[in-house]
Each structure stands twice: as C-alpha cells, then as structure tokens.
Amino acid sequence: MTATAKAASAPPIAEAEPAAKAEASAKPNIGARVLCQALEREGVEVIFGYPGGAVIPLYDVLPEFGINHVLVRHEQGAGHAADGYARATGRVGVCLATSGPGATNLVTPIATAMLDSIPLVAITGQVPQAVIGSDAFQEIDITGITLPITKHNFLVRRVEDIGPTVQKAFHLASTGRPGPVLIDIPKDVLLAKGELAPLRPIELAGYKPTYTPHRRQIKLAAQELRNARRPVILAGHGIILSGAMDALRELAERAQIPVGLTLLGIGGFPQAHRLCLGMVGMHGFAHANRAIHEADFVLGVGMRFDDRVTGKLSEFAPNARIVHIDIDPAELGKNVPTVVPIVGDARQGLQMLAAEIEPLEHDEWLAEIDEWRRVPPYRLSRPSRTLQPQYVMERLHHLTAGNAIVTTDVGQHQMWAAQFYRCDTPRNWISSGGLGTMGFGVPAALGAALGRPGEDVWAVVGDGGVQMTLFEFATIVQQRCRVKTAIINNGYLGMVRQWQQFFHDSNYSETLISGPDFVMLGTAYGMASRRVERREEVDEAIRWAQAIDGPALIEFVVGQEENVFPMIPSGASFKDLIEEGV
Amino acid sequence: MPTRSHTLVVQVEDHPGVLNRVMSLFRQRGFNVDSVAVGHAEAPGISRMTFVISGDDKIVEQVTKQLYKLLEVIKVNDVTGENTIQRELALIKVNANDRTRADIMRIATDIFRARFVDASPDSLTLEVTGPSDKIESLLTMIRPYGIKEVARTGLVAMTRGGGTGTLSIVRDAVA
Ligand SMILES: Cc1ncc(C[n+]2csc(CCOP(=O)(O)OP(=O)(O)O)c2C)c(N)n1
Ligand SMILES: [Mg+2]
Numbered sequence: 001m002t003a004t005a006k007a008a009s010a011p012p013i014a015e016a017e018p019a020a021k022a023e024a025s026a027k028p029n030i031g032a033r034v035l036c037q038a039l040e041r042e043g044v045e046v047i048f049g050y051p052g053g054a055v056i057p058l059y060d061v062l063p064e065f066g067i068n069h070v071l072v073r074h075e076q077g078a079g080h081a082a083d084g085y086a087r088a089t090g091r092v093g094v095c096l097a098t099s100g101p102g103a104t105n106l107v108t109p110i111a112t113a114m115l116d117s118i119p120l121v122a123i124t125g126q127v128p129q130a131v132i133g134s135d136a137f138q139e140i141d142i143t144g145i146t147l148p149i150t151k152h153n154f155l156v157r158r159v160e161d162i163g164p165t166v167q168k169a170f171h172l173a174s175t176g177r178p179g180p181v182l183i184d185i186p187k188d189v190l191l192a193k194g195e196l197a198p199l200r201p202i203e204l205a206g207y208k209p210t211y212t213p214h215r216r217q218i219k220l221a222a223q224e225l226r227n228a229r230r231p232v233i234l235a236g237h238g239i240i241l242s243g244a245m246d247a248l249r250e251l252a253e254r255a256q257i258p259v260g261l262t263l264l265g266i267g268g269f270p271q272a273h274r275l276c277l278g279m280v281g282m283h284g285f286a287h288a289n290r291a292i293h294e295a296d297f298v299l300g301v302g303m304r305f306d307d308r309v310t311g312k313l314s315e316f317a318p319n320a321r322i323v324h325i326d327i328d329p330a331e332l333g334k335n336v337p338t339v340v341p342i343v344g345d346a347r348q349g350l351q352m353l354a355a356e357i358e359p360l361e362h363d364e365w366l367a368e369i370d371e372w373r374r375v376p377p378y379r380l381s382r383p384s385r386t387l388q389p390q391y392v393m394e395r396l397h398h399l400t401a402g403n404a405i406v407t408t409d410v411g412q413h414q415m416w417a418a419q420f421y422r423c424d425t426p427r428n429w430i431s432s433g434g435l436g437t438m439g440f441g442v443p444a445a446l447g448a449a450l451g452r453p454g455e456d457v458w459a460v461v462g463d464g465g466v467q468m469t470l471f472e473f474a475t476i477v478q479q480r481c482r483v484k485t486a487i488i489n490n491g492y493l494g495m496v497r498q499w500q501q502f503f504h505d506s507n508y509s510e511t512l513i514s515g516p517d518f519v520m521l522g523t524a525y526g527m528a529s530r531r532v533e534r535r536e537e538v539d540e541a542i543r544w545a546q547a548i549d550g551p552a553l554i555e556f557v558v559g560q561e562e563n564v565f566p567m568i569p570s571g572a573s574f575k576d577l578i579e580e581g582v
Numbered sequence: 583m584p585t586r587s588h589t590l591v592v593q594v595e596d597h598p599g600v601l602n603r604v605m606s607l608f609r610q611r612g613f614n615v616d617s618v619a620v621g622h623a624e625a626p627g628i629s630r631m632t633f634v635i636s637g638d639d640k641i642v643e644q645v646t647k648q649l650y651k652l653l654e655v656i657k658v659n660d661v662t663g664e665n666t667i668q669r670e671l672a673l674i675k676v677n678a679n680d681r682t683r684a685d686i687m688r689i690a691t692d693i694f695r696a697r698f699v700d701a702s703p704d705s706l707t708l709e710v711t712g713p714s715d716k717i718e719s720l721l722t723m724i725r726p727y728g729i730k731e732v733a734r735t736g737l738v739a740m741t742r743g744g745g746t747g748t749l750s751i752v753r754d755a756v757a
Binding site (some may be wrong): 204331 | 594595599602603606607610640643644647648649651652653654655656
C-alpha cells in the first residue's frame, strides 16, 4: 500500500463530483479546499471528526468533496474509529479535530495507534499564527504534546505546504513501521488563498525504511534454523501489517516449525493448523509458553518481545538462540539478545528464509508439544451456576464461523476473546495491545464497520470499559453500522479484580463497578438490545443479533469472579504459570 | 556492560523544533546527556549536534537507533575512542589580587595555554579550549583561588585525517 497506489485508486476529482467541483472552482481556492483536495488525492474516503472554531473553514468546504465525514460524539471516538478503520482495511485512517480540547481528546487514540504501529493521520486545527504563543482561546501546543506519541508531526505554516505535507504524512504513516502522523493547521492557513501543489517525489533524507533483508543475515538465520532441534516461530502484528500470512505458513510448513502468536499476531496464522500454538505470553496457552521455554531456537518476526510476551527477560526462552526479523532496527536487540538480527519487512524476510532452507522435520519436538497440548486450556464442561464468558466467546466463534470482525476493549473479556474466539483471518482481530486502552472497542468497531460495510463487526467489551466511550452508540446507530455489541458484564473491573485476588489478598478496592441498565441504554440509543443470563439462551441471542440488519446489543451477565487462565504474573517467568483451579 | 562516556556527532536537518525532538527522545527514554553543542555544519540547512552521553554500549546502540527514527536525523557517528579531535571552550572568571594574580597567570598560560580576556582589580577572566578533561584540570588547579563564574560550550568533535567520519551504525545495516 503505497501513496502512489492509493492515488491511482482514488476517483478522479473532476469526474466524481462534477457539479460540486464546478462550484468549488468558482470560489477562490483556499487552504481548506487545498487540504480536502490533497486528502482526496490520497484516496481518503472516510474521515472521522468533530468540528470547532479553528476548523470551521474546513467544515465549510468539506461537503463539496467526495469524502464521507462521520460525525462522532467525542474526538477520542474519532481517533479510535480511524484506528479501527485502518486495522480492518489496511488503509490509512483519518481523524479530524479542532484546536485545544478537540486536539487533546485525540491524545489517547494517537498513543494507542503509536504503540500498535497503526497508519493514522490526525488533522487538528490550530489558532491563527498571529496569536500562536499567546495562550489564545483554545490554543494548545499539540505538536509538542504529541511529539513522543507520533511517528512524526507537522505544523503547517503556509498554504503551499499543505499538499506536500499531506503527501508526506500519508507516506510516513503507511510505510516502514506504520504509525500515527499529526498535521496541525492554523486557521489562517486554512483561509489563505492557494492552490494544491502537484505530487512530487517525496524527499526525506532521514527516512529510508529497509524492506529487503540482507542476504548474509538470512543465510546465517537459515544456518541457525538447521542446527535447531526445538524451533519455535513467534509471529506478531508485522505479519498482518506486511501481508505475510502466506509467507509465514510456507516457512512453518516447509521447516516444520510451530508458530506462537502475540496478541496482535492473531489472524496471522490459522489457529486450527497443527503447527499453531495459539497465543503466547501472560495469558497465552500453557503449551505455547512451555514450547518457548523449552525451545533451542526462536524466530521472532514482526514482533518486539514486549514484556507481556516475555515476562521476566532473564528467564525468557532460556535455552534458545534468537533470530529476530523486524522492519524497525531499534527493536532488534532492544529487549532480548539476538544471534541474528535482521532488518526488513516480515513478508520478504520469511520468503527469503523459506527459499534458503530445505524441508526440515521436527517430529519428536512436535509430538512433545502435542503431549503438553492435551491438557485443555480451560474446561468448559466445568459445572457452573453462572454463565461462563469463555463459553460465550466459543459460541460466538462457532455461530459466526469465525468470519466476523471482532474488536475488543481491554480486560478479561479481551483475553477470553483472544483465547476462545479463535480468529483465523488477518484484519478481523482488532484489539488495543501495546497501550491497552479501555474504551477502544466500541469506536474501533464503528471504524471497522465503515471500512468494511456489509460485514458483521462484533464489539466484545467489558461493563467497565464500555462506559468510557459508549456515546459512540449514537454514531453507530446514525450510520446504521452492522456493529453487534457484546457486553461481558461481570460487575467488576475484572482484570484489575483478578490481580487484586491473586496479588493483593482479594482486596477488591474500587473495582466493583455499577453500570446503567444496558438493555434500556441500548434501546434508548435506538439499538435492538437484550440481556442473556443463562447458557441455554446464548446461541439464540447471537443468531438474533446476526439477523438484525444494523446495530444490536447483547448484555451477557456472566459469573462475577471468573478468572483468565492460565496466567503468568507480571515480571515472572513460565515456571510461575498459574493454571486454573489455583 | 561497563558504563563509559560516548561522544555522538549527530547531523540533522535544520528545521524548527529539531533540537526539541532530539532532547525529548533522550528524556523520554531516560538517556543521560552530559553535554550538548549545536551549530551549523558544512552544508547549508544542516546542523551538527555533539552529545556526550554516558551509558553502556547497549544503551548507546539504542540511542543511535532511536535517533535514526527521527525524520530529521541524517547521520549519527559515535566518535568515541576513535582518532578524533575533541574540543570545548570555557570562560572562567576567577578571584585575583596582587598577591595571587601572577600565580594564576602562570598556571593558566604555561600549562593550559589559556588566554586572558578580561581583568579587574579583584578578578581575571580566562578563555581556554581543549578536550573536556583539560578544562577540568585547569578548574581543579585554580579552584583554590576562588572561581566566580564558569561558562562552557559543551564538546564538539571531528575525526582526524581527510575523511568525513565513519558511520558506526548505518540505517540499513545490521546492528
Ligand atoms: C483507560 C484505561 N484505564 C484503566 C485501565 C486499567 N484496566 C485494565 S483492565 C481494567 C478493567 C476493565 O474492566 P471491564 O471493562 O469491566 O473488563 P473486564 O476485565 O471486567 O472484562 C482496567 C481498569 C486501562 N487499561 N485503560
Ligand atoms: Mg467487567
């Protein structure tokens, strides 16, 4: 996905809206129009935004263009929706806010996108340049604030810079290791007369991402792999970002290497595949973490050995020689020592490695892992008087045939969804991993639904987190999105409660949380809504929601003190893994 | 890994806010900066920043890689321990009277080749250039006389010989 490809697929402006275009050209061209033209040139179809003083000129001209503006209810919703759109489609998500509070409301979604390497372009209005620095009304230094949470940011000072800046922003957001880019535009620049500069080759002296790995490093990696008896691949988000699913499968099958997935790697490798270990890390499957613990070779690809994956670094994969492929050189050797660091795109790296290596067998190792796997990660048959959230996730997987897009919030339900909604499809699993942002699930579902209309999006959210951004139900209803919200209501900030139970003597300080009557609330927003309290109702309710051509809400009232198993406590190692029943 | 002092020469595009970006990166990632010197380089539009940072080799490698992630950063050279010229300039105002003036002048000029740039009945101001440790030594020697004020520029560095410096870590090379 390059800027040129997007530009080529964009509708020619003159043909798309002839009437509007003619009208637009009759008026003097100003920065606001130049901005819209530049966005159209990048192929932007949808913008999630919210107006305000500094961006009124932009809203004044926006209707002239073939860009669908989705009015959210809070700028945080705009940011997460643009993020969900980007994750679901692979295109750059765009959000827009006014200066001051509008801009600061984007901080959490921008940070969320930064930590998860999401291509996002955030556009903010700014006070006129004449008053910048005077603490003017709604003036805030948003480029200063977002310095550490953007891949790059721009303050546009002249109307002629708008076109080149937009071009650079989309290029930066979507190439190399993707990430959010912010463009701050003072109001006087939006009002200044000017024209869109023609596309020019992008010249960024300090930005040249390396896509093709070094041959010599690939050869060294192949040699390490040949020497291995107990190899494991750890596949992350980079698989999905670079479209490396086939390449990963090719290498895994050819060299018979089991594949563990990070939380954001889910969708990068079929979970029912014999070589798939499923999710690894803090709430990963025991057999998957054990495989890493016993491995003599680990190939990390498109992932960053985050602490939620490794636990205690000194005890992570203690017997393994680690080979690491990542497009960001700064990730190599950052957390774990590697014997072969490889800078490059995950897809190309895997393809080159697969071409370099002859077919290998690891029958003994795979049989050993299968033996560990026989202990099921969770016993759904366990008697329970209350509804089990794990069961809900499993039924959702079954009844959607695993084909729905699933967004999650953050907490226990997120981990149950990861474990039991065994997503197999890239870009169908949408979850805030790095930042762990509660409030992400509902607006991300809105964005995903707009990016892939006609497909069902299930927003799996907790009763706590949903209350952080549920105002976007109004947007979902207004847009008639096929977003089905599944609230997993355990009456607690469950993940924190679980930590309190295990590590703080069950001192449930401030984690019991109440909510509204979610069915009445959903109904008030105009959504078909219902409550499910018993196991027998689960299938029927899911089918009911699927049959509705539009949004729906189901509140699943589940056991209050269900826990996520297995669990490796923070900063601990595989040896400290807590299984169910403890 | 042992902690030692590293001198990094960083060439950046001379855009507004670029020093802020670089310093923000150091702060955010907890890298310790002992000295900074910034000025124009040989080419127009390019600034040269010289940082002295302390840390083990792994930290310096991480600093270098993170610096490269900043768009404006063009080149990072770790010139530590290489064949480099390292210079800092200091202005030092020291107490002086008829009894001590001659001694101070002797120490400063004979040993440290400092220049006197100002004098008053009760003080002397001297200017000295050299590697940072030379300036440290001078300060140690004249401290007993009573130092009133010190202004140091921070270290700048350049490799010896005809080359323009070697890249210790190239963007697309392996770490
Ligand atoms: C914005 C934000 N604030 C706080 C947290 C810390 N946190 C992580 S999980 C969690 C509990 C979430 O509760 P709920 O949404 O009900 O989900 P559950 O764990 O019960 O499934 C909290 C408070 C967070 N991740 N994000
Ligand atoms: Mg809860």
